[in-house]
Amino acid sequence: MxxxxxxxxxxxxxxxxxxxxxxxxxxxxxxxxxxxxxxxxxxxxxxxxxxxxxxxxxxxxxxxxxxxxxxxxxxxxxxxxxxxxxxxxxxxxxxxxxxxxxxxxxxxxxxxxxxxxxxxxxxxxxxxxxxxxxxxxxxxxxxxxxxxxxxxxxxxxxxxxxxxxxxxxxxxTPQPVDSAEEEAAVAAFDGELERTAQRAQRGEQAALKKRLLKGSTGQCALCGRTLPGTFLIAAHIKKRAMCSDDEKRDLANIAMLACTFGCDAVYEHGYVTVDADGAIQVSPLAEGILEVEAYIRERLAGKTVSWWTPSREPYYQWHRTHTFKASLTP
The missing domain is CATH 3.10.590 (ph1033 like fold)
Structure with a gap:
């Protein structure tokens, strides 16, 4: 698009x-x-x-x-x-x-x-x-x-x-798809299949997760469930690609543990955010997707995030203004 x-x-x-x-x-x-x-x-x-x-x-x-x-x-x-x-x-x-x-x-x-x-x-x-x-x-x-x-x-x-x-x-409105044109574009693609940044990013992810996960289990910052480390990732509070070098190195504050059962996805796509008091805020657009709404209602609605601190608030604030699917300004 x-x-x-x-x-x-x-x-x-x-x-x-x-x-x-x-x-x-x-x-x-x-x-x-x-x-x-x-x-x-x-x-x-x-x-x-x-x-x-x-x-x-x-x-x-x-x-x-x-x-x-x-x-x-x-x-x-x-x-x-x-x-x-x-x-x-x-x-x-x-x-x-x-x-x-x-x-x-x-x-x-x-x-x-x-x-x-x-x-x-x-x-x-x-x-x-x-x-x-x-x-x-x-x-x-x-x-x-x-x-x-x-x-x-x-x-x-x-x-x-x-x-x-x-x-x-x-x-x-659905747009007509030219299958032949799509196939030709795929066949003609000669760009990079692997990005050189991936290895560095994986190393950074490992360092973040090691810092956040103290043992074999950890607590999802959003839903609060204690889970095996396999099902937790070090999720950037502020989108990594938008972080300055100093922010990427702020390992104590830039990321949080989020579970792969849904919390990481609904936060990443802006259906929930964390307000200035640490409470989870739900997007009105979640109501239009039954599975998303049900997950948020059952696991996240009404919760306060213990991971929130004043030093992490600037990153949560960025998420609220850039990623969160907020209501319209009256």
């Missing part, structure tokens, strides 16, 4: 009103049945059985400057909303369509009498709190570069952000 940067400064009154009207408060399809194309509303209802979805739109721009960028977007792409020097919202493009009259009803027109007619519905939306300078640094951008208009990142930039921020795809 590609990543799209959507500028939307909520410090601007009109932008914040649009955000309230169609992101904080999802659009109910039946309220606008008179303007929806039958095919579009049918697809939306299939994707969103509860009959509502969060929506946003893009203006064509002067001399249709935005259209070529819009044409690069596809359902399944991830969108980051940014403004006021922060990335604050993310989600998956579930469906795209063009509807000038519906856009006018939802958002009106801008000072050029244009409207945000290239519309899209978002699924799997979650809150973030990431400084834009951190995104610039990750992607190797010029320190003064700003996200001024809709921007579709390259495949390489998208892969970097997707991997480092653990962006899981959400529901979107």
């Amino acid at each position: 590609r990543i799209v940067m959507q500028p939307a400064r909520r410090s601007e009154k009109d932008v914040d009103q649009h955000y309230q009207d169609t992101i904080v408060n999802p659009v109910v399809f039946d309220d606008h049945a008179d303007l929806f194309d039958a095919s579009t509303v049918a697809q939306l209802k299939e994707l969103f059985p509860d009959g509502q979805a969060r929506m946003w739109g893009i203006v064509p721009g002067k001399k249709n400057v935005n259209v070529s960028k819009i044409n690069k977007m596809r359902p399944g792409d991830w969108v980051f909303f940014s403004g006021d020097k922060r990335v604050y919202l993310g989600g998956t493009v579930a469906l795209m369509w063009r509807n000038k009259e519906l856009a006018k009803r939802l958002w009106g027109t801008d000072h050029n009498d244009s409207t945000w007619e290239y519309m899209y519905a978002l699924s799997g939306t979650r809150g973030f709190d990431i400084p834009v300078e951190e995104v610039r640094s990750l992607l190797g951008w010029n320190p003064n570069r700003n996200i001024m208009g809709i921007t579709v990142l390259s495949d390489g930039e998208s892969d970097t952000l997707q991997t480092l921020l653990t962006l899981d795809p959400a529901t979107a």
Whole structure:
């Protein structure tokens, strides 16, 4: 999936009103049945059985400057909303369509009498709190570069952000797959099959685990179960790839023991996090996955993590703002 940067400064009154009207408060399809194309509303209802979805739109721009960028977007792409020097919202493009009259009803027109007619519905939306300078640094951008208009990142930039921020795809319109093209891409692949960093990382993992696991058994920091060391890993509290060299060497604080029966996965993918008091916080998106919700309810909900300390809080805080599938900012 590609990543799209959507500028939307909520410090601007009109932008914040649009955000309230169609992101904080999802659009109910039946309220606008008179303007929806039958095919579009049918697809939306299939994707969103509860009959509502969060929506946003893009203006064509002067001399249709935005259209070529819009044409690069596809359902399944991830969108980051940014403004006021922060990335604050993310989600998956579930469906795209063009509807000038519906856009006018939802958002009106801008000072050029244009409207945000290239519309899209978002699924799997979650809150973030990431400084834009951190995104610039990750992607190797010029320190003064700003996200001024809709921007579709390259495949390489998208892969970097997707991997480092653990962006899981959400529901979107299925895209046709060209099997012959996929097979050709696999056959033509001549990249590295082994990465040279793996050996060093395994050595670091062994050193971390040795420090955390004092005997043949240990306690999972999240669920609290005492388990054989075989079923425990030294899980980085802050994603390792995002750590500075000093943070990687902070063996006393950077990692925790997490069990392979589920705790490592739900933490790694942001369905739970640890708040500033050490209590486990559950993502609202866990409710949409029955097995994940059941595991969290049975093993994690309501627990306080004894592993939390003030010296580890900065790492947990990073996880809350970058990886945790948080609620939207009102």
